[in-house]
Amino acid sequence: MRAFGRGAARHVAVHPLDLEITSSTSLGIVGESGSGKSTLSRLLVGLDQPTEGTVTLDGAPVAQLLGTRFGLRDLRRTVQYVAQDTFSSFDPRRTLRDAVATPLRVLRELEGATAEAEILPVLDLLRLDRRMLDRYPSQLSGGQRQRFALARSLVVRPRILLCDEVVSALDVSVQGAVLNMIRDYCEEHGVGLGFVSHGLPATAFVADELLVMCRGAVVERGPTQQVLDRPTHPYTISLLDAYRRGPRHLVPLAEPA
Amino acid sequence: MIEPDTSRPAVDPLLAVRDLTVRYGSGADGTLAVHRATLTIERGEHVAIVGESGSGKTTLALAVAGLLPLEGVDTTTQSFRFAGTDVVRGPRHAVPHRTPGMSMVFQDAMTSLDPVATIGSQFTDVLRGVRRVSRREARSLTVDWLGSVGLHDAERVVKLRPYELSGGMRQRVMIALALCSEPKLLIADEPTSALDASLSRDVMDLLRDMTQRTGASLLVVSHDIELCRMYVDRIVVMYHGRIVDVVRADRVEQDATHPYTLALTECVPTLDSARLHRLPTLSDAARAEFDRISAEQAAGEPRTPAAARAELERVSA
Numbered sequence: 001m002r003a004f005g006r007g008a009a010r011h012v013a014v015h016p017l018d019l020e021i022t023s024s025t026s027l028g029i030v031g032e033s034g035s036g037k038s039t040l041s042r043l044l045v046g047l048d049q050p051t052e053g054t055v056t057l058d059g060a061p062v063a064q065l066l067g068t069r070f071g072l073r074d075l076r077r078t079v080q081y082v083a084q085d086t087f088s089s090f091d092p093r094r095t096l097r098d099a100v101a102t103p104l105r106v107l108r109e110l111e112g113a114t115a116e117a118e119i120l121p122v123l124d125l126l127r128l129d130r131r132m133l134d135r136y137p138s139q140l141s142g143g144q145r146q147r148f149a150l151a152r153s154l155v156v157r158p159r160i161l162l163c164d165e166v167v168s169a170l171d172v173s174v175q176g177a178v179l180n181m182i183r184d185y186c187e188e189h190g191v192g193l194g195f196v197s198h199g200l201p202a203t204a205f206v207a208d209e210l211l212v213m214c215r216g217a218v219v220e221r222g223p224t225q226q227v228l229d230r231p232t233h234p235y236t237i238s239l240l241d242a243y244r245r246g247p248r249h250l251v252p253l254a255e256p257a
Numbered sequence: 258m259i260e261p262d263t264s265r266p267a268v269d270p271l272l273a274v275r276d277l278t279v280r281y282g283s284g285a286d287g288t289l290a291v292h293r294a295t296l297t298i299e300r301g302e303h304v305a306i307v308g309e310s311g312s313g314k315t316t317l318a319l320a321v322a323g324l325l326p327l328e329g330v331d332t333t334t335q336s337f338r339f340a341g342t343d344v345v346r347g348p349r350h351a352v353p354h355r356t357p358g359m360s361m362v363f364q365d366a367m368t369s370l371d372p373v374a375t376i377g378s379q380f381t382d383v384l385r386g387v388r389r390v391s392r393r394e395a396r397s398l399t400v401d402w403l404g405s406v407g408l409h410d411a412e413r414v415v416k417l418r419p420y421e422l423s424g425g426m427r428q429r430v431m432i433a434l435a436l437c438s439e440p441k442l443l444i445a446d447e448p449t450s451a452l453d454a455s456l457s458r459d460v461m462d463l464l465r466d467m468t469q470r471t472g473a474s475l476l477v478v479s480h481d482i483e484l485c486r487m488y489v490d491r492i493v494v495m496y497h498g499r500i501v502d503v504v505r506a507d508r509v510e511q512d513a514t515h516p517y518t519l520a521l522t523e524c525v526p527t528l529d530s531a532r533l534h535r536l537p538t539l540s541d542a543a544r545a546e547f548d549r550i551s552a553e554q555a556a557g558e559p560r561t562p563a564a565a566r567a568e569l570e571r572v573s574a
Contacts, residue, residue: 032453033424142310168450171309171480172524176536179526198453204531224531242455243528 001052013039015217026193028207036216045081080153084165086145090137097133143174160192272298276335290316292498303475305485308495323356360440364447366427370419377415402433483525514560516569543572
């Protein structure tokens with residue numbers, strides 16, 4: 001559980017829940033803005049601490065791992081997090097080569113030509129031109145920067161990849177390519193996937209299992225196709241309806257009084 | 258409310274822009290953001306400009322609204338008529354600054370409303386900028402407007418500041434605020450891209466209902482062709498700075514004359530995508546082909562829907 005504030009202003013962002021992610025998981029977390037899905041993903045990678053309850057990695061509490069240098073390195077090596085806002089997640093004054101090489105040096109102790117040999121195949125996979133490595137984040141389009149954010153995580157070869165709204169800002173024609181790549185990569189390399197998004201179709205495509213959040217609580221979870229075909233919670237039903245229904249009149253078409 | 262403009266013949270469209278070109282920067286470093294765009298919007302018509310990032314759709318909308326910066330941007334047009342008057346006279350003339358009679362709704366209601374002013378005072382500013390009204394009248398108009406967008410406790414909302422409202426309420430406030438100046442054209446730039454599916458549809462429902470009620474025309478800028486085609490009359494498709502297609506929203510598949518339009522409709526993930534092994538994508542080769550076709554089209558080569566369909570099949574094979 002994660003709560004913010006105290007007393008009357010106390011707001012529970014994530015209600016108590018149990019969740020397990022293994023290297024064979026592909027879990028989609030959907031919900032509207034404010035439903036707690038981003039807070040949940042930040043808790044999972046140790047960027048935020050639960051008010052109650054624990055997050056563990058291979059049995060070790062994440063809070064403890066964060067306290068030691070090696071623990072932190074193990075955590076980052078195992079779980080990689082790709083944030084929604086790629087503009088603020090890159091240092092604007094450093095080249096992309098620097099950005100992608102840093103996790104390799106810090107987490108895998110690879111430098112120079114060996115590091116380069118790790119980076120180039122990942123760039124090819126993401127269809128990124130290697131000449132872009134010498135550019136700065138501001139010189140790329142949003143779609144290219146998003147793919148570089150993925151590249152920076154994939155070079156670490158994590159066992160779990162956690163993506164927070166990674167395709168929402170991308171154009172539909174680019175979304176397809178990134179989603180195909182994420183799904184193929186995780187299947188081929190046995191990487192566990194946590195995919196957080198407000199876009200249900202994209203999430204349903206990459207994830208085998210869905211978890212639906214509403215106001216901080218998990219209201220529905222199950223195999224993707226089952227949730228799509230036989231939703232049980234009113235919120236899930238209304239969300240699915242929104243994709244299926246056409247326009248409707250919200251306000252009566254009369255002159256205001 | 259807007260009175261229907263009866264002084265002009267009905268055949269005169271509300272907006273008619275011919276050969277609008279926008280260039281950022283100058284000389285060799287300049288970027289041609291919009292290349293000779295011609296656009297008309299009828300009175301009461303709902304039009305969407307769709308395209309991907311960098312296609313020039315937002316730039317075109319900002320140029321129409323007269324909101325592009327005056328420095329560092331070179332905007333030219335052959336003619337620019339709005340609401341029965343020539344806003345721009347003569348060829349290669351700079352487009353207007355803040356075209357009167359237009360209002361704009363932005364993507365992010367949180368950053369476009371004034372964070373420190375109450376909702377009531379933001380309405381009063383706009384209302385008093387348009388015509389002479391007393392504070393009391395402004396207050397009562399504000400309550401009416403808030404009620405008309407479905408905010409039922411309007412008396413309370415006028416006293417609140419933006420941070421005290423939910424995201425959905427802020428969007429409604431912003432739409433009411435844009436319409437209370439009684440614009441003839443409402444321009445909405447990506448009004449739904451930060452919202453989930455059910456909120457997106459609520460906002461589109463509201464934009465359509467409210468503009469129908471006031472008689473204003475609506476221009477929506479969006480990357481979601483599937484959402485737009487449910488709500489507008491015509492869709493304008495932009496690709497790499499050019500308008501490549503203008504189709505009736507209910508006949509996109511039948512009437513599209515550029516393969517990119519068809520590709521756009523096929524790329525949007527749907528709930529059925531969960532059953533697919535791969536999502537459709539646009540290859541670099543397909544994009545190069547689309548550019549070649551756009552160039553031909555710009556040179557005046559006639560296009561047919563059948564050709565567009567055949568070209569799309571060829572590049573996706």
